[in-house]
Amino acid sequence: xxxxxxxxxxxxxxxxxxxxSTTDSYVEKIQKxxxxxxxxxxxxxxxxxxxxxxxxxQIQLGAPLLPRQREALLPADPPIPPPSD
Numbered sequence: 089x090x091x092x093x094x095x096x097x098x099x100x101x102x103x104x105x106x107x108x109s110t111t112d113s114y115v116e117k118i119q120k121x122x123x124x125x126x127x128x129x130x131x132x133x134x135x136x137x138x139x140x141x142x143x144x145x146q147i148q149l150g151a152p153l154l155p156r157q158r159e160a161l162l163p164a165d166p167p168i169p170p171p172s173d
Contacts, residue, residue, distance in 0.1 A: 103110075122130075
């Protein structure tokens with residue numbers, strides 16, 4: 089439903105009696121298991137998602153696109169591997 093906006097039937101219905109305990113368990117997992125690096129990756133992913141949504145909107149509107157900075161796949165001067173014996 090998130091991607092298309094169309095309703096998709098799901099076998100798990102919302103439970104009005106268990107939602108609070110379920111939410112508490114998720115919050116507890118977030119507090120205990122996520123480190124600073126995890127949060128950094130989450131926010132970097134959200135930033136990239138926002139950028140891709142902006143780009144999709146620009147394409148749909150026919151706006152002129154600005155050239156994007158691309159990251160190099162390999163270093164400019166890759167290290168030479170050691171000779172195999």
